[in-house]
Amino acid sequence: MTTINYINQTVLITGASSGIGRVFAQTLAARGAHLLLLARSGAALDSLAAELSRRHGIRAHALVADLSLPGAARDAHAQACALGMPPDVLVNNAGFATHGRFENIDLARQASEVTVNCTALMELTHCALPHMLAQGRGAIINVASTAALQPDPYMAVYGASKAFVLAFSEALWAENRRRGVRVLALCPGATDTAFFDVVAAPEAAVGRRMAPQAVVDAALRALDQGRSSHVAGRQNRLLAWLPRLLPRETVLGIVENMLRPGQA
Numbered sequence: 419m420t421t422i423n424y425i426n427q428t429v430l431i432t433g434a435s436s437g438i439g440r441v442f443a444q445t446l447a448a449r450g451a452h453l454l455l456l457a458r459s460g461a462a463l464d465s466l467a468a469e470l471s472r473r474h475g476i477r478a479h480a481l482v483a484d485l486s487l488p489g490a491a492r493d494a495h496a497q498a499c500a501l502g503m504p505p506d507v508l509v510n511n512a513g514f515a516t517h518g519r520f521e522n523i524d525l526a527r528q529a530s531e532v533t534v535n536c537t538a539l540m541e542l543t544h545c546a547l548p549h550m551l552a553q554g555r556g557a558i559i560n561v562a563s564t565a566a567l568q569p570d571p572y573m574a575v576y577g578a579s580k581a582f583v584l585a586f587s588e589a590l591w592a593e594n595r596r597r598g599v600r601v602l603a604l605c606p607g608a609t610d611t612a613f614f615d616v617v618a619a620p621e622a623a624v625g626r627r628m629a630p631q632a633v634v635d636a637a638l639r640a641l642d643q644g645r646s647s648h649v650a651g652r653q654n655r656l657l658a659w660l661p662r663l664l665p666r667e668t669v670l671g672i673v674e675n676m677l678r679p680g681q682a
């Protein structure tokens with residue numbers, strides 16, 4: 419596998435206003451990519467776009483969109499094309515989690531979680547892939563989670579949404595591996611971002627938090643190697659073996675204990 423050259427490639431990053439997505443933007447701008455930065459926080463995107471284009475001499479545009487709304491992903495892709503910037507690389511990173519007993523969490527919020535984490539990711543991939551295939555090259559990074567590796571009691575919808583991202587991405591890796599388009603499912607463990615402020619549940623933070631830069635560097639290395647999925651961090655990779663080695667009910671019991679509300 420060859421190392422990807424990002425100079426003059428257009429990269430669309432969702433969830434670019436903070437955390438892992440923001441670090442993807444900074445890292446890829448430094449490697450010479452032009453950027454389309456998508457999130458709801460327009461002011462944060464505008465200042466990041468201005469800073470990165472000034473510092474690295476690249477084109478950077480904000481795409482302000484709420485991916486929980488029907489059609490938002492397709493509209494954002496259409497805007498990218500109208501700017502003359504169909505994505506050569508797509509980083510589907512926007513996402514959030516909820517925590518608590520399933521029946522106690524607002525249904526509309528959990529439905530939005532599925533829309534942002536799964537439906538919008540699937541729609542953007544569907545919009546962006548034909549251009550990559552036509553060029554015979556391209557790459558898609560879909561941000562899943564170590565939460566995808568087993569079911570997650572008290573984060574049932576989040577875990578299931580990330581299992582969708584992992585399975586979907588691995589299937590597309592296999593469909594496209596001989597057509598020049600790389601697909602990677604990235605599985606970060608706990609990472610030091612605003613994610614845990616959004617979840618608002620300390621129980622959801624399992625393990626030591628990695629720096630987002632380390633997660634992004636690991637993802638770009640795994641993409642260069644042509645991997646289908648990658649668990650970021652050695653400790654997380656060791657823990658990722660447990661669901662494969664232990665009986666399913668044992669794993670469910672362990673995770674139920676770790677994530678039970680009031681355990682932190």
Ligand SMILES: NC(=O)c1ccc[n+]([C@@H]2O[C@H](COP(=O)([O-])OP(=O)(O)OC[C@H]3O[C@@H](n4cnc5c(N)ncnc54)[C@H](OP(=O)(O)O)[C@@H]3O)[C@@H](O)[C@H]2O)c1
Binds near residue numbers: 437439460607616
């Ligand atoms: N941090 C962790 O421990 C961890 C672990 C495993 C996986 N992950 C995954 O990593 C990804 C990035 O999360 P993070 O840790 O960087 O958290 P973060 O700092 O909270 O970033 C989340 C990003 O998603 C965007 N977003 C959320 N809802 C959106 C919506 N409706 N429409 C458009 N954009 C939306 C947010 O932007 P706006 O609020 O401006 O819209 C923000 O840029 C997520 O998919 C998350 O599930 C995180």
